[in-house]
Amino acid sequence: MSFMQALKARWNDSASLVCVGLDPEPAKFPTGFAGDDEGVFDFCRAIVDATAEYACAFKPQIAHFAALGAEDALTRLIAYLHASHPGVPVILDAKRGDIGSTAQQYAREAFERYAADAVTANPYLGRDSVQPFLDRADRGVVILCRTSNPGAGDLQDLVVDGRPLYQHVASMVARDWNENGNCALVVGATWPEQLREVRAIIGNMPILVPGVGAQGGDAEAVVRNAASADGTGLLVSSSRAILYASNGADFAEAAGRAARELRDTINAARR
Numbered sequence: 655m656s657f658m659q660a661l662k663a664r665w666n667d668s669a670s671l672v673c674v675g676l677d678p679e680p681a682k683f684p685t686g687f688a689g690d691d692e693g694v695f696d697f698c699r700a701i702v703d704a705t706a707e708y709a710c711a712f713k714p715q716i717a718h719f720a721a722l723g724a725e726d727a728l729t730r731l732i733a734y735l736h737a738s739h740p741g742v743p744v745i746l747d748a749k750r751g752d753i754g755s756t757a758q759q760y761a762r763e764a765f766e767r768y769a770a771d772a773v774t775a776n777p778y779l780g781r782d783s784v785q786p787f788l789d790r791a792d793r794g795v796v797i798l799c800r801t802s803n804p805g806a807g808d809l810q811d812l813v814v815d816g817r818p819l820y821q822h823v824a825s826m827v828a829r830d831w832n833e834n835g836n837c838a839l840v841v842g843a844t845w846p847e848q849l850r851e852v853r854a855i856i857g858n859m860p861i862l863v864p865g866v867g868a869q870g871g872d873a874e875a876v877v878r879n880a881a882s883a884d885g886t887g888l889l890v891s892s893s894r895a896i897l898y899a900s901n902g903a904d905f906a907e908a909a910g911r912a913a914r915e916l917r918d919t920i921n922a923a924r925r
């Protein structure tokens with residue numbers, strides 16, 4: 655099954671548009687979890703088991719593992735996700751993109767080494783820098799369009815031929831890059847107006863929406879402005895607000911509760 659087929663099936667089966675972000679930060683772990691490979695894996699596994707029921711996808715952020723030298727934990731975590739929660743797609747948030755020969759290695763890293771179902775990619779270098787990902791029709795390519803951070807507009811809003819650059823990215827991906835039907839876009843929850851504009855450009859293509867929770871985005875506005883015609887089309891991603899909902903012994907239950915509450919907030923807005 656391809657990433658897009660798996661995502662559609664999971665939206666349906668879970669009745670959830672929540673993507674649980676996995677950004678391990680040992681300083682925020684509860685007592686008893688070390689910052690080494692073992693501790694990172696054990697913490698993330700507990701979070702995954704507590705939240706899978708409410709998740710349409712998981713999104714491990716590669717820098718949070720690599721900075722700790724915990725790449726083995728990431729490999730084991732994705733293998734664990736596939737084995738214990740089959741059917742829940744895994745998006746590796748790596749924001750890759752480089753000249754073709756290097757991009758090929760990034761594609762191998764995401765899809766062979768880590769066995770991710772999809773990867774985030776940066777379109778700044780142009781189509782050839784993303785082509786090795788696009789060529790993998792069975793895997794997803796989630797392309798940065800209008801990011802959630804405060805400085806997103808510095809470059810992404812620059813007006814080119816009468817419209818902002820992020821709208822060109824949206825059009826180009828929807829019209830030209832999505833030949834294999836395996837593309838999605840990233841648009842931050844912190845920009846509801848831009849979400850609405852992007853949805854109008856791209857039809858039903860999925861949008862990964864980080865920025866609810868710790869970054870303050872409004873989940874209801876995300877759904878109102880950017881759900882697709884059938885009420886899906888979104889992966890509303892939250893990391894810290896779920897992972898660190900409690901740093902006590904109840905951390906996993908608190909994470910499950912936070913994921914469930916986000917799912918319910920989103921679903922109330924879908925009706």
Ligand SMILES: O=c1ccn([C@@H]2O[C@H](COP(=O)(O)O)[C@@H](O)[C@H]2O)c(=O)[nH]1
Pocket residue numbers: 675677715747800801802803840841842864865866867868869891892893894895
């Ligand atoms: O525009 C973007 C693209 C990616 N991210 C990533 O999502 C999570 C957000 O974490 P929170 O704790 O829910 O704020 C993180 O991994 C970012 O690297 C993003 O925030 N914005």
